[in-house]
Amino acid sequence: MELSTALALLASAFLGTAVVIANVGLRYLDPARGALVSIPSTTLLFGVLALFLFRGEGWNAAAFAIFAAVGLIFPALVTFLNFASNRLAGPTIAGTISSTTPLFAALGAILFLGEPLSSAATAGTAAIVLGVIALTARGSGPPRSWAAWVILLPLAGAAIRGGAQAAVKGGLMLWPDPFIAALVGYCVSSMTIFAANRAFVPRPNAPLARRGVFWFIAVGVCNGLGVLAMYAALNSGRVSVVSPLVATYPLVTLMFSAIFLREERFGPRVLLGVALTVAGVVVLARA
Numbered sequence: 001m002e003l004s005t006a007l008a009l010l011a012s013a014f015l016g017t018a019v020v021i022a023n024v025g026l027r028y029l030d031p032a033r034g035a036l037v038s039i040p041s042t043t044l045l046f047g048v049l050a051l052f053l054f055r056g057e058g059w060n061a062a063a064f065a066i067f068a069a070v071g072l073i074f075p076a077l078v079t080f081l082n083f084a085s086n087r088l089a090g091p092t093i094a095g096t097i098s099s100t101t102p103l104f105a106a107l108g109a110i111l112f113l114g115e116p117l118s119s120a121a122t123a124g125t126a127a128i129v130l131g132v133i134a135l136t137a138r139g140s141g142p143p144r145s146w147a148a149w150v151i152l153l154p155l156a157g158a159a160i161r162g163g164a165q166a167a168v169k170g171g172l173m174l175w176p177d178p179f180i181a182a183l184v185g186y187c188v189s190s191m192t193i194f195a196a197n198r199a200f201v202p203r204p205n206a207p208l209a210r211r212g213v214f215w216f217i218a219v220g221v222c223n224g225l226g227v228l229a230m231y232a233a234l235n236s237g238r239v240s241v242v243s244p245l246v247a248t249y250p251l252v253t254l255m256f257s258a259i260f261l262r263e264e265r266f267g268p269r270v271l272l273g274v275a276l277t278v279a280g281v282v283v284l285a286r287a
Helices: 003-025 031-053 061-073 076-089 091-098 101-113 119-136 148-174 178-195 210-236 239-246 249-261 268-285
Strands: none
Touching: 003 031, 003 210, 003 239, 003 249, 003 268, 031 076, 031 178, 031 210, 061 076, 061 148, 061 178, 076 148, 076 178, 091 119, 091 148, 101 119, 101 148, 101 239, 119 239, 119 249, 119 268, 148 178, 148 210, 148 239, 178 210, 210 239, 239 268, 249 268
16 A cells, blocks of 8 residues: 555544544534634644654745645635535535535646546546445435525535645645645634634634533644645645545544444445445555
């Protein structure tokens, strides 16, 4: 197994674990206030790690600008889009459409980085996208009560996440330091989320529940390590392979939710999703 593949799967494991922890934290804090804790917590973590990992070698102003621009929209803007799309369209629609992130990442890599897309990568990506859709979709619910344009919100979130991955890859080609990419991005994201605090966070001056703070600090740690592993994978691998592997995190979430939260049942749809996702991973690991 190539290093980039192992790192992408490690990123998936961290990101999937963060979702499970967030589900517990949401019992005490709403999503917006949770993000107000988790994103700065990640930034603080990277600030501590900078004492050991920051080297400053190979400085490149263009790469720095790319990392900062990515931080402006990921994870900050994507977090707010997730909140809005979940509230307006519901988690089923939002989660299903968000599964298209690898398609946007591959498209960005092809158009802007000139990255080739092999038939194996295409087949593996398709299998993973279909598998994740099966894992995140839920049974029929109440009739649709939202306007068709609401679909643009999770679609924009998927496009931004995919575009951010391609952009970070471009920055890493100029300054191959994944830690710097993550550090700069999260510093900008923290400033962005604090600036948007009053617009998106209900009762921004209300005290935070202590239990919720602890849970979302853990979410921030897992998300931060997941993003760092993803950037390390992008540094040495192709976007078209790394992005769909990272997108398998719902499989990790499903597994931990079933073990610790006992909130999942393995029906035919879930088993189909698992089979498709695992098959896609196997194909991409050999791509």
